[in-house]
Amino acid sequence: MRVxxxxxxxxxxxxxxxxREAVVARMIxxxxxxxxxxxxxxxxxELALTTFFPRWYMEDQREVDxxxxxxxxxxxxxxxxxxxRQHSIAMNFGYAELTPDGHxxxxxxxxxxxxxxxxxxxxVHLPGHxxxxxxxxxxxxxxxxxxxxxxxxxxxxxxxGIIGMAICNDRRWxxxxxxxxxxxxxxxxLGYNTPSVNAQKPAExxxxxxxxxxxxxxxxxxxNSCWVVAVAKAGVEDGHALFGGSLxxxxxxxxxxxxxxxxxxxxxxxxxxxxxxFGKETxxxxxxxxxxxxxxxITSRTGAVPPE
Amino acid sequence: MRVxxxxxxxxxxxxxxxxREAVVARMIxxxxxxxxxxxxxxxxxELALTTFFPRWYMEDQREVDxxxxxxxxxxxxxxxxxxxRQHSIAMNFGYAELTPDGHxxxxxxxxxxxxxxxxxxxxVHLPGHxxxxxxxxxxxxxxxxxxxxxxxxxxxxxxxGIIGMAICNDRRWxxxxxxxxxxxxxxxxLGYNTPSVNAQKPAExxxxxxxxxxxxxxxxxxxNSCWVVAVAKAGVEDGHALFGGSLxxxxxxxxxxxxxxxxxxxxxxxxxxxxxxFGKETxxxxxxxxxxxxxxxITSRTGAVPPE
Numbered sequence: 001m002r003v004x005x006x007x008x009x010x011x012x013x014x015x016x017x018x019x020r021e022a023v024v025a026r027m028i029x030x031x032x033x034x035x036x037x038x039x040x041x042x043x044x045x046e047l048a049l050t051t052f053f054p055r056w057y058m059e060d061q062r063e064v065d066x067x068x069x070x071x072x073x074x075x076x077x078x079x080x081x082x083x084x085r086q087h088s089i090a091m092n093f094g095y096a097e098l099t100p101d102g103h104x105x106x107x108x109x110x111x112x113x114x115x116x117x118x119x120x121x122x123x124v125h126l127p128g129h130x131x132x133x134x135x136x137x138x139x140x141x142x143x144x145x146x147x148x149x150x151x152x153x154x155x156x157x158x159x160x161g162i163i164g165m166a167i168c169n170d171r172r173w174x175x176x177x178x179x180x181x182x183x184x185x186x187x188x189x190l191g192y193n194t195p196s197v198n199a200q201k202p203a204e205x206x207x208x209x210x211x212x213x214x215x216x217x218x219x220x221x222x223x224n225s226c227w228v229v230a231v232a233k234a235g236v237e238d239g240h241a242l243f244g245g246s247l248x249x250x251x252x253x254x255x256x257x258x259x260x261x262x263x264x265x266x267x268x269x270x271x272x273x274x275x276x277x278f279g280k281e282t283x284x285x286x287x288x289x290x291x292x293x294x295x296x297x298i299t300s301r302t303g304a305v306p307p308e
Numbered sequence: 309m310r311v312x313x314x315x316x317x318x319x320x321x322x323x324x325x326x327x328r329e330a331v332v333a334r335m336i337x338x339x340x341x342x343x344x345x346x347x348x349x350x351x352x353x354e355l356a357l358t359t360f361f362p363r364w365y366m367e368d369q370r371e372v373d374x375x376x377x378x379x380x381x382x383x384x385x386x387x388x389x390x391x392x393r394q395h396s397i398a399m400n401f402g403y404a405e406l407t408p409d410g411h412x413x414x415x416x417x418x419x420x421x422x423x424x425x426x427x428x429x430x431x432v433h434l435p436g437h438x439x440x441x442x443x444x445x446x447x448x449x450x451x452x453x454x455x456x457x458x459x460x461x462x463x464x465x466x467x468x469g470i471i472g473m474a475i476c477n478d479r480r481w482x483x484x485x486x487x488x489x490x491x492x493x494x495x496x497x498l499g500y501n502t503p504s505v506n507a508q509k510p511a512e513x514x515x516x517x518x519x520x521x522x523x524x525x526x527x528x529x530x531x532n533s534c535w536v537v538a539v540a541k542a543g544v545e546d547g548h549a550l551f552g553g554s555l556x557x558x559x560x561x562x563x564x565x566x567x568x569x570x571x572x573x574x575x576x577x578x579x580x581x582x583x584x585x586f587g588k589e590t591x592x593x594x595x596x597x598x599x600x601x602x603x604x605x606i607t608s609r610t611g612a613v614p615p616e
């Protein structure tokens with residue numbers, strides 16, 4: 001048994017007017033609750049420090065950049081790092097990253113128990129669009145404000161296991177999990193902000209959208225025999241609803257915990273990393289079963305090309 | 309609307325002593341029922357003409373070869389082809405193929421409405437093992453009797469759509485669907501023979517095994533926005549139980565029909581290929597969203613390699 005007690009720290013809405021300091025105070029309260037529940041690792045959502053600003057169309061780059069962090073930790077976030085080190089809890093959370101040389105990424109970091117940043121991931125699969133789209137019920141401008149991640153899908157040894165990160169829309173892409181699976185990943189942590197309404201198909205409904213969330217996460221866990229911890233920012237931000245449904249899935253693809261609210265809520269589950277071994281050594285023993293000579297299109301072709 | 313009425317023709321057990329002719333008579337009865345229900349395409353299981361012989365350990369190659377077909381159609385199967393042409397129903401079924409130059413494959417073919425074979429697929433992901441394994445509750449010797457498929461994952465234009473094939477264990481591998489998705493596949497048809505007991509983990513239970521079946525098929529359908537028709541050979545063959553659970557899944561990953569027996573059973577569902585378009589043009593518009601520069605390990609590395 002190699003158990004990591006994981007806290008999925010779902011966060012309720014963050015309004016546009018909320019300060020970083022107010023958000024960090026909420027994150028610290030979740031961290032304290034996670035500590036009381038025995039957590040070793042806490043997983044917060046994507047863009048945990050701010051509202052989901054890509055829903056707002058902005059043309060002034062200074063207005064855009066105000067949503068980004070230029071250093072991490074910075075003064076507003078330092079109290080969270082201090083408390084995490086005090087509690088000896090490792091963390092994963094997302095934020096908008098502006099690099100010294102002017103690049104914008106949708107980023108997540110992972111710390112060790114001492115509050116040191118040991119891993120950084122930049123979101124690869126950016127959903128949405130670049131220009132204002134009059135045909136959508138709301139905007140989703142991630143492709144406007146962020147560049148695609150440039151770090152690939154690394155994994156890190158932390159807390160005695162092999163842990164990888166992903167962000168939001170990445171979870172719908174089997175490539176995300178597989179690239180980490182090929183590095184022996186035992187746990188994938190990811191945060192998301194997902195609108196309750198499909199801007200291009202309002203009839204879809206939140207039930208189906210929660211189903212797609214579960215399906216993607218469960219398949220990624222099963223097909224790579226790893227734990228997946230998927231954590232929402234949820235609730236209504238300035239009139240725009242995000243669904244909750246944070247969940248922890250075991251290496252059999254089974255949901256072992258799922259949030260029931262759309263607010264701040266902590267789920268803690270003991271995740272035995274040795275439970276990943278059976279799948280990795282039998283049906284998903286990649287070395288014995290994968291046939292890469294037939295997978296060429298996956299890396300040689302980006303878009304679909306129908307046959308003649 | 310581009311509707312294909314698809315018949316998932318689940319088959320109950322085939323005993324070792326059953327002749328090809330007896331099996332073909334059952335397949336014709338299912339075809340007749342599919343015709344009455346308006347089918348355009350009928351999908352039968354993997355290794356539809358025989359018992360699931362890879363459960364039997366054999367050393368005499370002549371005994372092995374007796375389970376294989378050296379031509380298709382052949383005299384035993386010709387009546388099925390004749391009836392399908394008469395009904396103007398396209399077919400997909402699996403069989404063990406022995407080529408003129410002595411290669412053994414776990415194969416499936418697809419015909420058009422005129423009974424012409426328009427596509428052949430050879431199973432890529434062979435499960436199981438090569439030598440007798442005393443630690444298993446039963447044998448699963450596909451790696452002994454078959455070579456991995458050498459045809460990749462092609463798709464074909466048939467019945468006004470783009471259709472691909474897979475077989476059994478292929479359905480658990482996201483690469484299977486993705487390679488076809490990159491060719492614009494609108495419907496994947498696949499047959500399976502899956503033991504109700506995990507030979508290496510009897511405690512798993514059939515409920516969990518059916519869950520993994522559904523999860524794999526539903527994720528493949530959703531993540532490539534295509535229909536998937538997955539058809540079992542089910543029931544007890546000479547004391548060995550195979551699960552049923554044949555299912556038809558829409559491009560949203562939702563189950564629209566599922567078998568309720570472990571015997572011969574036909575499900576017919578009208579599948580609108582235009583229902584694949586929304587997903588392919590939005591969230592799974594591969595050309596806009598995939599980032600192949602980060603997928604390299606999928607085709608460059610077969611087995612998992614943990615980090616230092």
